[in-house]
Amino acid sequence: MKIRALFAGLVAATFSMIALAQAPVVIKFSHVVAADTPKGKASEFFAKRANELTKGRAKVEVYANSSLYKDKEELEALQMGAVHMLAPSLSKFGPLGVKEFEVFDFPYIFDDTTALHKVTQGPIGASLLAKLEPKGIKGLAFWDNGFKSFSANTPIRTPADLKGKKMRIQSSKVLEEEYRTLGALPQVMAFSEVYQALQTGVVDGTDNPHSNLYTQKMHEVQKHMTITDHNYLGYAVVVNKKFWDGLPPELRAQLELAMKEATTYANTIAQEENDAALDGVRKSGKTAIYVPTKEEKLAFKKAMAPVHLKMADRVGKELLQSIYKETGFDPTKL
Ligand code: LMR
DSSP states (O other), rough: HHHHHHHHHHHHHHHHHHHHSSSSSEEEOSSSTTTHHHHHHHHHHHHHHHHTTTTSEEEEEEEEEOOOOHHHHHHHHHTSSSOEEEBBBBGGSGGTTTTGGGGGSTTOSSSHHHHHHHTTTSSHHHHHTTTTTTGGEEEEEEEEEEEEEEEEESOOOOOOGTTOOOEEOOHHHHHHHHHHTTOOOOOOOOGHHHHHHHHSSSSEEEEEOOOHHHHHHGGGGEEEEEOOSOOOOOOOOEEEHHHHHHHHHHHHHHHHHHHHHHHHHHHHHHHHHHHHHHHHHHHHSSSSEOOOOOOHHHHHHHHTTHHHHHHHHHHHHHHHHHHHHHHHTTOOOO
16 A cells, blocks of 8 residues: 555656646746837747747746836846846946946937947947846847937927926936936936826926837827937846856757847837837827927037036946947037
């Protein structure tokens, strides 16, 4: 009788070990934007390809729209291992102590995506991602979103129109300085709270790539927007380093391939998605879209140029110079 019970126990244990060995590795991927955005779509693409390439050994669960964590919480949760993968905007790494990422917030530093990709997809990008490792975070890729436009309930045609305006910003000291330079009153706020803050007048305005503005329906509570392209907003896809390094090497290699494909996908669709979102705003008829003339845009560039000098030490002069060298931008020659 005893032997039979022992045998049954052994069989049960073997079966549960097999089940455990076959249980997929779950990767929780949390983000704060809508599913219908460049980041939302790219994370779903990654989940699909990860599942295909690993033949079901990895299961990526995507949590969109701050449904799992909000801005600040998500990075803490990643460090604790409560979530495995994120793609925070580059402006959100400063509070973690990796201030160099705020170099992406320097106004007009990238003329276009060609200039941007020289940095994000080249050695400077790789060295920036490496700076995350002492924080227990591994950077896997840079994903594009787009260039930002100002929005408010009053027209913003000139830099002076921002004076005294309460504007929502992300948690970046460079962005804070940029708004102060314009005479505005920057207010750091989680992305998930912006719509309501605009609706209730807690803030007067904000800035966004068009895809974020449109998918959060901010155009319904902002009467005006101006296509200033004054800042870039993009993402670093990051994982908990201990979790990632602990994956079986073969599985990790398949996931890296899925990430490579997702990065190409993200950076291919971002522009189209933002164009389509702007079209959506236009068609809604709720927000007047102003396209500044070349001279008007230059006035914004000039007004924000002092930020480059003021904040150079925050990100490091050497890093800043290396980016100028790649992009050809020179804030002293506007
Ligand atoms: C924001 O807070 O405005 C953005 O970082 C949101 C995002 O992830 O695109």
